[in-house]
Each structure stands twice: as structure tokens, then as C-alpha cells.
Amino acid sequence: MNIKKWLVLGTACLSLGAAPVFAQETREFSVSTVLSDAFPWGKAAMKWAELVEERSEGRITLKVYPNAQLVSGDQTREFSAMRSGLIDMAVGSTINWSTQVPQANLFSLPFLMPDNAAVDAITQGKAGQMVFDAIEKRGVVPLAWGENGFRELSNSRGVLTQPADLKGLKVRVVGSPLFLDTFNALGANPTQMSWTDALPALTTGAVDGQENPLSVFDVARADRANQKYLTLWHYMNDPLIFGASKRVWSKLSTEDQQLLKQAAYDAGQWEIAKSRADLDATLQSIRDRGVEVTELTSEQHQAFVAATQNVYKKWTPKIGEELVEAAQEAINKR
Template identity: 60%
Template structure:
């Protein structure tokens, strides 16, 4: 064998040994935390991420979804802290649930900031999204891609909601966020914080009147079966999802595997976004039509009706803007206006 060929073979063998050694240092399983599993778009996108990574790394990196925030005993607001601490390896997390630790993420919960899906994209795929990734990266967590849980729509078992007056006294389940409490209090409702696991039995017993969640959850959770027969499409806020990896876990991966994990997250994020928007926007309203066919009364706000809700929550918007960061909110408003 010629010397050049020998050197090439030795180099190839050496790289193989290094690669095998590095793979041997990887965990047998990496835990992905999510609040919601399959068949919801949230869970489906996490599974898609795991499948793509496993396939493209030839099994070097095995990721498994743990839904229901079970890695933090069901307390979804503690998820981000657990990622920082290394208790959780990876997550597809909600901007709402992580906002207690990252105040800037309350941006997406500002009432009636984003009028449509184009507005969400203008934020996540523009300078706002870049800035938020910088904030997350400063906290020992590596953000990779955006996903989406969707616009949160309002349902209840009492009556159709077309104006803020229709919400007076309604007991509405909300997530554990002070901004949500402020918003629903301003609208005259009685916001009640509880986990999603506790919420569904509460709907069935009429202990709680209603909830706000994306249409995909309304359908997959079969909420009409627990009395949620009035649905208002008001798009008052949206909940982007973020694919992240604990910093120490990320740094343990080879550059090649980092590239694979990042690209797979981006692909899985787009997959989940498409899945969540299908049938509820544009020319395809098949999901909404199906909800109507099941006997649910669906209200779509007119521009005039929507303005009443905007006006009713304007003080909440003003109160929270400095808490989130005036510059960030201004940047978001500019991005939406220019899309």
C-alpha cells in the first residue's frame, strides 16, 4: 500500500475511533419535556423531532418525549428552571409557561397584539425572535427553533360570547400567569388558575364555565363532550413554542450532531405549525366547519366587536409593556405593522 493511502486509512480509522468514543459518551436516552403529547400538534412536533434526530444520527442520539410536564411533577411553570438545572435535557416549551422565568416571553400574551398568523411569523422569524433567542441563550439553555401551539380561543358552557359584557362572571380556567389574570379580570370574567389535568373534570361538573386554548386542543380534547358548546374565535393571543436543549447537553454533542439536532428541530417546528393551522385559516376552514357540525355555536368576532375587547384590555397592555420591555414591544409592533 502506498504511503499516501496508508495515511488516509489511518486518518479514517482514527476519526472512526474518535466518533465511536464520542458516541459512547452520549446518554442512552435524552428526555424531551412537553406539556401536551400526541395527538396534539405540540406533542406530534416533539415526536417528529426525536424521530428525525434518531434517524439522522443512526441512533447515536435517542430522544423520548415525556408529556404532561411529568418531569416536573406536572407543574409546567417549573419546566424552564428544570432545563437550566439539567433535570430536563430538552423541551418543546410554551412561551406562556416559561414567562415566569423569562419576562420577555410575556410579549406573546399581550392581549390582541397579533391579529393573524402572519403577525406571529413576523415576530418569531424576525428581529423579535432573534432577540428572544439571545435572552434564552443567556440562561444556559440553547434555543433552536420555533413551533406553535396556536391562537387561544375562548369556549364556555353558558352562552355565546360576542362582547366583554357576555363574559361578566364567567369562571374561566387560565394558566398560572399574572398577565392572564389581569386580562380576564379586565374583561369581567372570574379567572381561575388550574392545571389542564384538573380543568377537564371541572368542566364536566360545571365547577368551571370555560377555558381558552387553541382550536387543535379544543378538538383533540373533545371539549364539547364536557359541555363546552360555545366557541368564540377572538385570537386574543398566541402561544409560540420553542425547541431547546440544555447547554451542557448541547456542548456534549459533536458539531455534526449539533447541526443535525438543530435542523431537525427547525423541520419539526414547521411540521407542527402546519399541523396546527390546518383547517382553521385561509381557504381551508374544515376544522371549524366540523366543530359547527357537532352542535357547537361558533362566534367569529367582527372588527367592531373585536375592538370592544381591545379597548377593554388596553390598560392591561399598557401596564405590562414596561414589564416586558418597551423596546421589545415597540419592535414587535413595528414588525407586525410592516408584515
């Protein structure tokens, strides 16, 4: 074999040997979250980053950007930014992603999930996989579930125990048409605005009430914004989803994909367990600050369910009848 052939062969061998080296390349990825690590949502992202750094021995770094800062505070743009590759990864909300993924509206159907067992039955079964499939078809790879929790209703006017109590109530809601339909069905006056704008509006009385998980109410000190009455009505639950841009994901080695996915799952399970374990203490803290907490009776709860049935008729075709049926079947079998 002549010198030229030896050089060609040597170059080829070096090229072949470069693949494992490239797979071990040190990388940093951006991770978007809407809330900071003062909230369970942000804690989920930080736990993911911690596990990835530990398991990759510092080779892969997830840099978490809270408060939707990668999309200038507009949380509804997070999914499209990740799909286009402007954001590498995210721990996102089904509510915020529902503007681009109609199937994610499943979790916003009013009073679909009565308890945590119902949430788990959906996310861990056929319906949850159908939602994941819909997300992946739109350019984002879903990796695992997390939890934002059941959303409860607070206000500054008085105790709310029946649909009639909401008549004319100005309620801040997130930017989802389904939320508008739900509160309109209950006779309220829903207003879409960011959480940053909501607190001043609640404080001045421009808005009467808001709906959010207890963790958000607690950490954000909504009681200081005239929210003196809290109704535990469990009207919807907002699961979180660990996801990655398909553009970014496709460039990772199989080993790194598995590392990131397993770490996301483990972080999600940790966050779900912690969020649920902390609920009693969170609720007690809210009560200790003078907030009047009302828990609905089964009869009162059913009155709200009945008042929002037209929302199902309108939104089931948009979400997908097969998906809604799969979710209801999972709940009934839990």
C-alpha cells in the same frame, strides 16, 4: 527512540484518535412536552425525535415524555428543570416558560397578533431573536419555533361577542399573572388551574369557560364538558420553542449540535404547516358536534382590544419596551 517513548507516543495517538469515536457515541436524551402526540404539540416533539433518529442513523435517540410527567404535571417547572439539567430538552410553551423568562410574555399580550402573518413576522425577525437571546441567557438553548396556535374562548353560559358578556364569567386560565390581568380587565373571574383539573371543573359547572387553541378543544372534547359556545377572538398566540439544557448542549460535538438544531427547525416548520392546514377541518368537527361558533366582527374585536389597553401599560415595562416595539414594528411591516 526507546520503548518508553514509543509507549507514550502510542498512548497519545490513541488519545487523539478517541475524540471522533466519543463524538459518535450513542446517546439518549429526555424531551419534555405538556401534551401527547394526540395534539400538534406532541406531534412536533415526535417529529423531532423521528428526524434525529433517522439523520443520526440511530446514534441519537430523543425519548419524549408527554403530559409534563418529568415535572409531576407542573408545566410551569419545565424550564427551570431543563436549566438545571434534570430535563435534557423540551418542546415548550412561551406561556409556561414566561414565569422564568419575562420576555416570553410578549406573545401573551392580548390582541397583539391579528393573524398568522403577524406571528411569523415576530418569530422570524428581530423580536423573535430577542426572545431567543433572553432564553439562552437563562440557561436554555433555543433551537427553533413551533406552534400551539391562537387561543379561543369557550363557555357554557352563552354567546360572547362583547366585553360585557364576560362579566362574572368563571374562566379557567393557565398559571400566568398576565392572563389574570387580561381577564380581570374584561370583567371576568379568572381561575388558574391545570388542564387536568379544568375538565372536571368545567363538567360540574364549577368553572364556566376556558381558553385554548382549537386543537386542544377538539382532541380533549371540551364540548363534553359543557363547552357549547365558542368565540373565535384570536386574543393571543402561543408559539412553541424547541430547546435544550445548556448543560447538556455544551457537552455535544458541533456536528451533533447542528444535527439536533436542523432537525428541530424542520420539525417545527412541518408542525406549523400541518397545524394551520388542519384548522378548517378541526373547526368543522367542532361545529358538527353541536358547538355554536361565533366569529367576531371587526367592530366587536376592536371593543375587546380597547378594553385591554391597560394590560399593555402594566406589562410593557416588564417585557421590555424595546422588545414590544420591535414586535409591533414587525407586525406593521408584514
